[in-house]
Amino acid sequence: MNQLLLDRSTGAVGPNVFARLQTTRLLKSFQSWPQYRFDGGERGIAVHDGEASSSDAATSIWAHQAGVSALALERFDGRILVSGGSDASLKLWDLEQCGNPSKPHTFKPTSTIRPSPQTHKFGITHLSFYPFDSAAFISTSYDQTLKLWSTEEARLSASFSLGSKIYTHAISPVASHLLVACGTQHPAVRLVDLRSGSSIQSLTGHGGAILATAWSPRHEHVLATGSVDGTVRIWDIRRAGAFIAMLDHEDSLGLYHNGLLRENGKVRMRVSAKAHVAPVNGLTWTDDGSYIISAGHDNRIRVWDAATGRNTLANFGPSIRNSQLASVSMFTSPVGLTHPGRELLFWPNETEILVCDLHNGHIITRLRGTGAAIAGVRSSKKSERSVKNRISSIVWRGAGGGGGSSGVIRAWAPRLEGSDEDVDEDSTHEVGEAKAQKRKALDNIYKSLMGQKITFT
Incomplete structure (x- = not known):
């Protein structure tokens, strides 16, 4: 430095x-930031191996005791965080409640939306904020509905029933249209227009449920979707048929090489082209729209050139774990923070977060939560419920953050040089001993040299 x-x-x-x-x-x-805690007001006893945990005076702090299933953070000020629970509850958090970021703080929800006939009935599957204004956010659930909420009043503004379980949704960060692409149990991608309040279009072609959707951050009409049939399709919603390309893991050249572009301008592709040999449940783009990242149940992460559709052959190794039948939230480091071609991928790897080099797949670091994994929750009513400590959603706020199905929201932050956490009694003692040993060795060398008689012949 x-x-x-x-x-x-x-x-x-x-x-x-x-x-x-x-x-x-x-x-x-990045390292764990345990001084930030999120208290949703629910109380219970963490149980591990049949015994109550003593890590927090037998009572643990939960954001959602039933489990955190989704997170979303507004991208303008990075101030408002909304979390969704497996019990269909929604909670809003003001991340500016903490006056001094270097001191411990327990966040309290500013608003709580509890399950009711008017709100969601089943677990929340995905959350996102309105693209150009943090005054509204969108939620989807297993109850087959997409809902639009007022952030300030925590009040329902609109509701859309799609008739199938909704696994994920996406809204374009750059588009003037207000189309929400929804991935459901039905093999057709549903486009919901928030402006007109109707489902205006269905994109057909996939052979199974849609688990991943992602709009291009460069072209407002381009959409990528992933399905349980292992395919990733690219759509241009301005066209009549909309479908324009499929990603093929055996294609390392791209659609516009080796004469694959016909004379009539149409691209020739394999009918059996697949991005993964198992269900695809993760899709994202880099901020500049240059690359598409896909993830599947075959425990593979693939990076694609968005301009040509070629597989860049980035290899992330055997450490990748991906088994949940739900959309996986992953993201890349914002463009400009690193040198071009050196972007990082943040991947929720079951019980840890992997930080990897996007282009060669090397693992830079592993972010693991402190303390033992929670195996259950014992509520105040003496009932016990099983909980798996798995990371279900991550969001980026410059300092990171993550939520787990264990019901806890954890924060992560970079290690700063000269911080108090880096200096403790043990490390100071070790440094002192090392200096003393070096000083003693130098003294011995000096004495041996000075004490030696030099004769001339």
Whole structure:
């Protein structure tokens, strides 16, 4: 770090390069931030191996005691976090409640929406904020409905019934249209227009339920969807048929190479083309729209060139775990924080978060929660319920964050040089001993040299 500061002061490193080098170092140094806790007001006793946990005076703090199933963070100020539970409840959190970020703080929900006939009845599957205004957010549930909410009043604004279980939804971050792409148990992708309040279009072609949807951040009419049949389809909703391409894991050249582009302008592709050999439940784009990242139950993550559709052959190794029949929330580091071609992928790997190099798949670090995994919850009514400690959703706020099906929301932050956490009694004692040993060795060498008689012949 000192050398980098010297290079910056002498002009050997420009301000942009300096900023990217520093932010890259911070991105690779994430650690658990246990002083931030989220208390949803529910009480219960954490049970592990049949015995009550003593980690928190036998009573644990839960965001959603039934389990956190989805998270969403508004992207303008990064202030409002909304969480959804497996019990159909919704909670809003103000992340600016903490006055001093360096001190411990327990967040309380500013609003709580409980299950009722007017709200959701079953578990929340996906959450997202209105693309251009944090005043509204969208939720979907296993109760077959998509709902639009007022953030400030925590009040229902509109509800849409799609007639099938909804696994995921997506709304374009750049489009002027207000179309929400919904992935349901039905093999057709449903497009819901928030402006007109109707389901205006269905995109047919998949051979099974839709588990992943993602709009392009560059082209407002381009949509990618993934299905249980292992296919990833690309759509242009302006066209009559909408379908324009399929991703093929055996294609490392791209659609526009080797004469695959016909004279009439149409692209030739294999009918049996598949992105994965198992259900696809994860899709995302890089912020600049250059790459598509897909994930499937074959425990593979693949990176695709969005311009040509070619498989970049990035290999993430055998450590990837992906078994949940639900949409997986993953994201890449924002463009500009790292050098081009050095973006990082944050992947929820069951009980840990993997930070990987997006283009070669190397694992940079593993983010693991502190403490034992929770095997159950014993409520105040003496009833006990099984809970699996699995990461179900992650969101990005510059300092990271994650929620688990165990009902706890954890925060992650980069390690800062010279922070108090880096200096403890044990480390200070070890450093002191090392210095004493080096000093003693130097003294012995000095004495042996000075004590030796030198004769001349």
